Amino acid sequence: MRWSLKNLIQVVAILAIALTFLTSTTVAYQVHKQSLIHSTLEANYAYVQKLTSTTDTYLREILNTLEVNAEVVLSLLDDPSSQTQMNALAERIRTETNTFDSVAVASTEGVILGASSPSRELVGEELTSIGAMQAIKEKRKIISHPYVGIEGEPIIFISVPLFENGEYKGFLGGAIYLDQPNILEKLLGNHYYENGSYVYVVDYAGKLIYHQEKERLKEDVSSNPVVQKLITGESGHKQLINTKGIPMLAGYAYVPIAEWGIVVQRQLDISVAPAKEMVLEMALKSLPLLLLSFFLVRYLSRKIALPLQKLAYYTENSVESDQKEKWKPSLTGTMKLNN
Secondary structure (H helix, E strand, O other), X not given: OOOOHHHHHHHHHHHHHHHHHHHHHHHHHHHHHHHHHHHHHHHHHHHHHHHHHHHHHHHHHHXXXXXXXXXXXXXHHXXXXXXXXXXXXXXXXXXXXXXXXXXXXXXXXXXXXXXXXXXXXXXXXXXXXXHHHHHHHHXXXXXXXXXXXXXXXXXXXXXXXXEEOXXXXXXXXXXXXXXXXXXXXXXXXXXXXXXXXXXXXXXXXXXEEEOOOHHHOOOEOOOOHHHHHHXXXXXXXXXXXXXXXXXXXXXXXXXXXXXXXXXXXXXXXXXXXXXXXXXXXXXXXXXXXXXXXXXXXXXXXXHHHXXXXXXXXXXXXXXXXXXXXXXXXXXXXXXXXXX
């Protein structure tokens, strides 16, 4: 197919306009996308550091509260008639701190000497839970690793030892049921974003101890690249594919006092959605100018091509006429050149 000069000019001009537009929008999209990824990672990391600091401070305050009340408990240990007072003290700690699901005072053998509701019927029984055994064994302030209670509920036990004149007398501690409304939900739950961001917490082994989806509690997510870093005590931010195969932008931080890791993350596609919206907006706003450019190209190509076509036409005709004049048939029927 032979194209006219006008069509060639139009095609070249339109291609130049289209390629320029595609290049500018592609570059703008990539630049804006990388900027959004960077800002989201930085924001998540700054936010998770704030949450970690808040969580660490609160846990320390809880331990201090238990230590202060431990002094009161020590004064009641030698009084045989003090069980009612110890029960009241345990109940007061539970209600005032609004942290524990139950609070108990136990002897050196783990026998419950006083308890808050709903555990008062257990007074006189021996605690055999992992948290209680850890408190007796280590004889120090502890925030236990999560463990499963007798009814299958995930529990964290926070306790302080009872020492009198250097002699170990037992411990004062409280249990937090992770599958019930708890302190982690109060500290972190109200930070769930409608824009797709959310918070979760893992223990030292990479198991979920807090998540918006409660059915995922105790799930092992140690294969997650961010969780692997938290297990080693690292903090930072990272773009990753999570255990569900979803691209994420995560900020993460380690809580040394409890050996927990807190993660704030947001889906990549949600984070970069404004970049796509920007490109669409650019295209819509550029459409009138693009249409105007196409009409101008069409109009100007005609203006440019017409005289050139005429020139080519006359030139071609002139050459043909000149050739005819130079070569004429002779009277003898042969061709000769006219000088």
